Amino acid sequence: MKKDNLPAAQFEVEVPDTLKTEEMTLNMGPQHPSTHGVLRVVLKTDGEIIKSAEPVIGYLHRCFEKHAENVTWHQVIPFTDRLDYIASMNNNLGYVIGLERMMNLQVNERAEYLRVIVSELNRIASHLIALGTYGLDIGAFTPFLYVFRDRERILDLFEEICGARLLYNYIWVGGVAYDAPQGWRDKVLQFIDYFVPKIKEYNDILTYNKIFIDRTAKVGVIPADVAINYGLSGPSLRGSGVEFDLRKDDPYSIYDRFDFNVCTGKGQMGTVGDTWDRYWVRVAEMYESAKIVRQAAEQLPEGDAKETVPRNIKVPAGEYYMRTETPRGELGYYIISDGGKTPNRVKVRSPAYCNLSVLPAIAPGVMVADMVAIIGSLDIVLGEVDR
Amino acid sequence: MGEYFKNIYKAIVTILIGMGVTWRHLFTRAVTIQYPHVKRELPPRSRQKLFVDIDDCIGCFQCARACPVDCIDIETVKAGKEEDLGETSTGQKKRLHVVKFDIDLTKCCYCADCVFPCPTECIVMTPKYEFSTYDRFDLIEHFSAYSAEEAEKLKERDRKEKEALAAARAAKMQAAPKPPSSDKPGPSA
Ligand code: SF4
Numbered sequence: 362m363k364k365d366n367l368p369a370a371q372f373e374v375e376v377p378d379t380l381k382t383e384e385m386t387l388n389m390g391p392q393h394p395s396t397h398g399v400l401r402v403v404l405k406t407d408g409e410i411i412k413s414a415e416p417v418i419g420y421l422h423r424c425f426e427k428h429a430e431n432v433t434w435h436q437v438i439p440f441t442d443r444l445d446y447i448a449s450m451n452n453n454l455g456y457v458i459g460l461e462r463m464m465n466l467q468v469n470e471r472a473e474y475l476r477v478i479v480s481e482l483n484r485i486a487s488h489l490i491a492l493g494t495y496g497l498d499i500g501a502f503t504p505f506l507y508v509f510r511d512r513e514r515i516l517d518l519f520e521e522i523c524g525a526r527l528l529y530n531y532i533w534v535g536g537v538a539y540d541a542p543q544g545w546r547d548k549v550l551q552f553i554d555y556f557v558p559k560i561k562e563y564n565d566i567l568t569y570n571k572i573f574i575d576r577t578a579k580v581g582v583i584p585a586d587v588a589i590n591y592g593l594s595g596p597s598l599r600g601s602g603v604e605f606d607l608r609k610d611d612p613y614s615i616y617d618r619f620d621f622n623v624c625t626g627k628g629q630m631g632t633v634g635d636t637w638d639r640y641w642v643r644v645a646e647m648y649e650s651a652k653i654v655r656q657a658a659e660q661l662p663e664g665d666a667k668e669t670v671p672r673n674i675k676v677p678a679g680e681y682y683m684r685t686e687t688p689r690g691e692l693g694y695y696i697i698s699d700g701g702k703t704p705n706r707v708k709v710r711s712p713a714y715c716n717l718s719v720l721p722a723i724a725p726g727v728m729v730a731d732m733v734a735i736i737g738s739l740d741i742v743l744g745e746v747d748r
Numbered sequence: 749m750g751e752y753f754k755n756i757y758k759a760i761v762t763i764l765i766g767m768g769v770t771w772r773h774l775f776t777r778a779v780t781i782q783y784p785h786v787k788r789e790l791p792p793r794s795r796q797k798l799f800v801d802i803d804d805c806i807g808c809f810q811c812a813r814a815c816p817v818d819c820i821d822i823e824t825v826k827a828g829k830e831e832d833l834g835e836t837s838t839g840q841k842k843r844l845h846v847v848k849f850d851i852d853l854t855k856c857c858y859c860a861d862c863v864f865p866c867p868t869e870c871i872v873m874t875p876k877y878e879f880s881t882y883d884r885f886d887l888i889e890h891f892s893a894y895s896a897e898e899a900e901k902l903k904e905r906d907r908k909e910k911e912a913l914a915a916a917r918a919a920k921m922q923a924a925p926k927p928p929s930s931d932k933p934g935p936s937a
């Protein structure tokens with residue numbers, strides 16, 4: 362990668378030669394309210410200006426891949442829940458679709474629609490958390506409470522359909538665990554009717570707030586080529602103006618049947634690829650997800666949604682790389698089977714991990730306080746970074 | 749200079765817009781509830797504490813095998829020939845004493861994988877969520893209908909029966925001519 366691709370240092374300070382200065386090493390985290398979990402960032406600072414930043418991870422490592430080798434194909438699903446614990450449905454989906462493609466399995470229409478509805482609702486829930494905690498990082502407390510109020514409604518819907526609020530174990534090979542209960546579809550439509558006007562409320566209270574804009578616009582700019590070179594995906598990549606969304610570019614499940622747009626950062630408030638753009642992409646995506654949910658719920662066919670295969674499945678020997686678009690980006694499962702009852706290997710390409718890797722490239726030259734804004738805008742979940 | 753005042757003006761206006769939102773919220777109903785006094789009604793599917801209707805359990809180990817974290821611990825003892833343990837409510841004959849059926853709720857991840865394979869539908873998840881204790885060993889739920897002494901007695905009987913069986917088999921082996929392969933040294937020995 363060429364060095365001159367990197368953004369210019371955003372603050373230039375002139376230090377007189379006579380002044381005695383010293384570089385300081387500062388540990389941000391692992392217990393820090395704005396690192397969104399147990400992330401440690403080793404900062405080398407010159408006063409308030411960061412010279413270099415190095416993320417240190419591994420505090421939340423739970424051996425997902427090792428566990429996956431020791432349980433049956435089906436029993437891996439509850440473990441995938443725990444990767445990105447605020448978007449579990451999307452994690453289930455990628456793994457399950459990967460297995461289904463290996464087994465050449467057809468899934469009932471109703472199950473496909475239910476899968477799309479729950480994944481998109483989960484995407485909204487996840488983006489709501491991203492919004493709320495980002496406001497919290499910057500210093501706005503109220504939006505956090507508002508988004509949690511609305512996220513709670515989504516969790517209630519999930520609790521009704523599968524019994525769990527956070528770790529669902531809902532999407533199973535060949536179908537879904539439970540069919541939707543009576544009246545659930547109407548509740549989803551009601552929620553969408555309630556929710557879409559609420560997004561304006563978040564915009565009023567946070568997005569277009571002058572102070573918020575001043576804190577986020579033109580900060581932590583990731584140019585498109587840097588974003589691509591570092592393998593960014595999801596809203597962090599789209600914030601840099603790259604139109605890449607696996608739901609459109611490599612459709613899985615039944616995403617090709619719905620009408621929605623891919624949102625990208627346009628640099629409305631400053632530069633393309635700044636933290637405000639990444640934030641804005643998430644807001645815009647909530648509209649799109651709501652659109653998909655509405656279409657899917659309206660078209661939801663009658664029929665059987667339960668899984669069509671026995672639970673002790675055997676996957677034909679072979680390997681497959683399945684990638685899906687989670688709220689954080691491209692989640693890839695590289696599944697290797699030797700034809701037995703347990704996976705030979707399940708490797709996870711975690712979007713949050715790859716997104717975090719760009720931090721050392723964009724950190725030099727920013728203020729320590731802006732570092733918080735940058736980490737927040739990447740929307741990492743440490744459960745997925747460390748796995 | 750003009751920019752400076754414009755910024756201040758914009759900041760004030762956008763803050764007022766935000767304040768308008770919070771102001772409107774003053775007049776809406778609160779969404780929070782006073783938890784210990786007011787409780788939410790959980791939907792019937794809610795996956796909380798596990799419950800086992802031990803009278804219906806046939807000791808088939810399906811649930812223990814399905815559990816991804818191995819937190820179900822079952823021990824069974826074969827019923828004697830003349831013993832009749834009755835039937836489950838689904839009409840299956842019970843042939844095993846389930847002398848131990850422990851679920852370690854500290855390990856359980858509430859995934860409900862154990863619920864589906866049960867042939868008699870006796871292991872279920874209930875919407876009961878308040879079961880914190882002062883001692884973590886209280887979180888190991890014992891579902892077996894047998895007391896420790898009874899279980900010990902049954903296991904003792906089982907052991908004796910097995911020993912008798914093994915002795916009988918050994919006696920038979922002695923009487924019969926030895927199969928030729930058994931006293932050959934293995935290739936790696
Ligand atoms: S709910 Fe899941 S973890 Fe708990 S006992 Fe059942 S299978 Fe095991």
Ligand code: SF4
Nearest residue numbers: 805806808809811866
């Ligand atoms: S699957 Fe049901 S019947 Fe079989 S051991 Fe478990 S609880 Fe008992």
